[in-house]
């Protein structure tokens with residue numbers, strides 16, 4: 284049983300949900316069950332387990348006690364009935380796609396999405412007869428969805444332009460045609476946004492990012508109701524098999540215990556940084572939902588519980604200016620990924636979103652001058668100082 288009731292506050296469940304002292308040994312931290320298989324004792328019990336007539340562990344591709352603790356913690360924080368862990372965010376995304384889509388179905392999304400996700404939808408699924416629509420806004424979304432639309436796929440804020448999507452409104456449009464709503468909650472985390480409360484059916488994460496928080500694990504997870512989770516586990520794990528290991532689950536369990544504290548620090552640092560650099564002459568545009576001039580500011584204030592995340596994107600005008608700036612940073616590490624306690628910086632058009640191609644990049648606002656800053660939990664004055672000196676160097 285869980286050490287803490289579901290009624291406890293978020294920060295209490297971040298620490299305790301998903302595990303209790305081990306009943307056999309009293310171990311206070313969830314043990315790492317480094318085992319691929321489990322003895323089930325008798326042939327009769329084995330048959331019952333495989334028939335789903337009895338619950339229990341029998342093979343770690345399907346479930347493992349350490350991984351299960353991670354799934355239960357995610358389900359608790361997202362307010363979901365259940366969650367299914369995968370070996371990466373793209374493992375989670377591909378499990379969703381392969382579980383719920385078939386040839387002839389359609390998918391609508393409001394871009395940009397993470398480059399890998401768009402590559403999955405347009406590239407792989409396109410070869411299997413799935414039609415994909417990139418809707419420019421809610422009106423366009425309403426226009427493109429139809430009776431063949433099976434999934435509406437959303438991020439908010441979006442990677443990398445930090446556009447804020449009205450999840451509730453998009454969910455209403457999707458449900459009007461009977462589509463399922465997938466929200467990739469990687470950038471917000473459940474500390475800021477709980478998409479299931481806004482109408483989403485499936486909430487996925489690249490747990491590599493803020494959920495882990497320490498840049499030491501690649502992982503994915505999907506939270507949903509019991510039926511959708513059961514389908515995901517059956518098809519997504521049993522048949523597709525992007526599995527999370529118990530060592531990674533242990534790192535995630537440890538990282539998630541400080542999620543609230545880390546998100547407060549990320550948001551404070553990003554907000555302070557955005558306020559300072561927004562008026563710098565080298566900055567042609569700044570994308571941060573916490574700034575009043577951000578087109579989605581009021582929506583973000585409602586949808587993200589008054590915080591605005593740890594990502595800030597700046598447009599410095601040209602790729603040359605962007606690269607000069609990035610090369611001049613000293614405290615921000617030039618690396619892809621985000622949500623680590625260490626600050627990271629990248630140039631999406633030539634890295635994480637490069638595969639989208641010129642036309643899509645231009646349409647989705649991923650400009651050649653765009654740099655993405657994942658603001659860590661270092662001292663905000665140090666981070667601001669680093670960005671300012673790099674803007675001077677790059678200017």
Ligand SMILES: C/C=C(/N=C/c1c(COP(=O)(O)O)cnc(C)c1O)C(=O)O
Pocket residue numbers: 371372373374397399400438442467469470488489490491501502503619620621635
């Ligand atoms: C290098 C990776 C980046 N992102 C990844 C990512 C994934 C995919 O997640 P795995 O990388 O498979 O855990 C899914 N969903 C979102 C919103 C993401 O940002 C990056 O942008 O820097």
